[in-house]
Amino acid sequence: MRISFLGLGVMGYPMAGHLVKAGFEVRVYNRTTAKAEQWAKEYAGQAVATVAECVEDADVVLVCVGNDDDVRSVTTSATGAIANMKAGAILVDHTTTSANLAEELLEATAKANLRFIDAPVSGGQAGAENGVLTVMCGGDPSDFDAMQPVFDAYAKSSVLMGKAGQGQRAKMVNQICIAGALTGLSEGLLLAEKSGLDVHTLVDCLKNGAAGSWQMENRANTMAQDKFDFGFAIDWMIKDLGFCLEEAKQHDLKLPLTEASTEAYKALSAEGLGRMDTSVLLKAIRKQAES
Structure with missing residues (x-):
């Protein structure tokens, strides 16, 4: 199976590397050519200068870039993947x-006699x-089954959520839950701090109970130490929560916590913290709690 990977950011770079380790033939493209060349040297893969060259003859094309317009630039544009992929190949968008x-x-790939899966991922840079x-997929069941050896190279779980678009909607729910968990965790840590509780001991006590979560186990201690320079940047979270609110609007739903979290993250970004991890929400919650 010949695989092309478009986008070598903090997620795509190691994901493409895992594919090489799993024995796949991998060709990569990145907007910054030096990054692609660095990857090729590290993983003994092939780096090319254009999307068209990257996807030529590929059985599977994986995309992991920044936002909707970034995806369009490497897929539906005249020089993008869809116009240059061979018939019957699968386009998978991990963005x-x-x-x-x-x-x-889905519509564009169908017209080009291609197959498509939307497959956003969760787990962050460490994952x-x-x-x-974790890969949340929307698409045809047979295409999802065909992709299992690929997903297995960099994921512990891949789940088909329904037709195309449902993978992205599942990711929206994921991001809403993260925002909620971090809001509660932030308020809990503030009370722990004021009450004189040792956070490390507290986390060890709570993590295996009903309050336990990935955020608690992986971020509570660093939040208490005022460390936020890692993980998933809040500027990306603002983008993601925007999708959540837009989807909710289409269903006449109001999501108060999501709206409040989005505004808090926007305020933090305006303060120059846009590249900090989402757990920096603690700073906004602290300001609200102590005002």
């Missing part, structure tokens, strides 16, 4: 995008590096 874009890509991501 977190709007569900509308997933449906747009990508360790090959333990």
Whole structure:
């Protein structure tokens, strides 16, 4: 199986590397050519200068870039993947995008006699590096089954949520839950701090109970130490929560916590913290609690 990977950011770079380790023939493209060349040297893969050259003859094309417009630039543009892929190949978008874009890509790939799966991932940079991501998929069941050996290279779980677009909608729910968990965790840590509780001991006590979560186990101690320079940047979270609110609007739903979290993250980004991890929400919660 010949695989092309478009986008070598903090997620795509290690994901593409895991594919080489799993024995796949991998060709990569990145907007910054030096990054692709660095990857090729590290993993003994092939780096090319254009999307068209990258996807030529590929059985599977994986995309992991920044936002809807970034995806369009490497897929539906005149020089993008769809115009240059061979008939019958599968396009898989691992980018977190709007569900509308997933449906747009389904239509575009169908016209080109291609197959499509929207497959956003969860697990962050650490999950990508360790090959333990969760993949939420929307698409045809037979295409999903065909992709299992690929997903297995960098994920611990891949689940078909329904038709194209449903993978992105599942990711929206994921991001809402993260925002809620971090809001509660932030308020809990503030009370722990004021009450004189040792956070490390507290986390060991709570993590295996009903309050336990990935956020608690992996972020509570660093939050208490005022460390936020890692993980999933809040500027990306603002984008993702925007998709959530837009989807909710289409269903006449109001999501108060999600709206409040989005505004808090926007305020933090305006303060120059846009590249900090999402757990920096603690700073906004602290300001609200102590005002």
